[in-house]
Amino acid sequence: MKPAPFEYHAPTTAREAVELLAELGDGAKAIAGGQSLMPMLILRLAVFDHLVDLRHLDELRGIETRGDSVRIGAGTTHSAVGRSAEIRSAVPLLSRATPHIGHLQIRNRGTIGGSIAHADAAGEYPAVALTLDADFEALSPRGRRTIPAADFFTGMWSTALTEDELLTGVVFPRWEGRFGCAIEEFARRRGDFAIAGAAVAVGLDADSRVGRSAIGLFGVGPTAIRARTAEHEVIGCAASEISAENVGRAAVAELGQVPSDLHGSAEFRRHVAAVMVAHAWQRALEEALDD
Ligand SMILES: Cc1cc2nc3c(=O)[nH]c(=O)nc-3n(C[C@H](O)[C@H](O)[C@H](O)COP(=O)(O)OP(=O)(O)OC[C@H]3O[C@@H](n4cnc5c(N)ncnc54)[C@H](O)[C@@H]3O)c2cc1C
Secondary structure (H helix, E strand, O other): OOOOOOEEEOOOOHHHHHHHHHHHHHHEEEEOOOOOHHHHHHOOOOOOOEEEEOOOOHHHOOEEEEOOEEEEEOOOEHHHHHHOHHHHHHOHHHHHHHHHOOOHHHHHHOEHHHHHHHOOOOOHHHHHHHHOOOEEEEEEOOEEEEEEHHHHEEEOOEEOOOOOOEEEEEEEEOOOOEEEEEEEEEOOOOOOOOOEEEEEEEEEOOOOEEEEEEEEEEOOOOOOEEOHHHHHHOOOOEHHHOOHHHHHHHHHHOOOOOOOEOOEOHHHHHHHHHHHHHHHHHHHHHHHHHO
């Protein structure tokens, strides 16, 4: 199948792009790597009269360490994120999430901004951004604003961005000290979206008690989800006394309605999610203990 006809626009600055989006209204859509949008257009699940291509916006690309955080331009490809030594050192959870995204060809074109703006509930980058309390930088004709990840994902494939707003960058805080992180997911085939997955970061104090913990789940709700009660329950506990299985059970107990479809029933997804949290918790904790 072919997409319905559309008019193609190729702005060269982000300001020009948002002005175009504002002028063209809801018949227009930004396109970055096209790895989510093109299949939707080709299958005619979405039809737009105008596509505003972000490919020529050099200002959207790049990785920059800024003291206690790392900023990644929204147009940076998954592959560039995966290859970056800066990200591997400052935000290892993001590096480890990258190989789980689709296949090499998809990672070579898909962008971190596209993945986050697309907001698939089973996407790895939205889940990692939520788990690590990233901030999203947005630009519209009205100016710039910063949206915390906790306020960004509003529902299935929907976000706090307005129609004329672009994501320009993602800022990840660095975790310092003794910490470990891990991402685990279950998919039927390598490269498929996860049926259920978990991203975990855990920080230990000098006595090996949990000082910080962050647990994110994906594929088990309309958006990625933080298991905040389970996170708080382990704070102050000795690492050696925490049962990973209990952490998994506690995280899943917080879930609301879990989707049920041909890939798996809600009950199956809950079970898989608990196992993924337990595995991720165990790996993250072992890494923190080795630090
Ligand atoms: C076979 C296949 C398997 C895949 N598997 C996975 C997987 O396992 N995990 C996973 O997470 N993803 C997966 N993907 C999706 C892939 O990661 C996409 O690259 C990503 O979701 C979208 O990035 P993109 O740059 O291609 O965005 P596009 O497809 O160009 O755009 C997606 C959406 O984001 C919007 N958008 C893009 N950039 C911006 C911006 N800067 N500001 C505002 N809005 C913007 C667009 O308007 C559109 O609505 C898969 C895709 C395919 C085709």
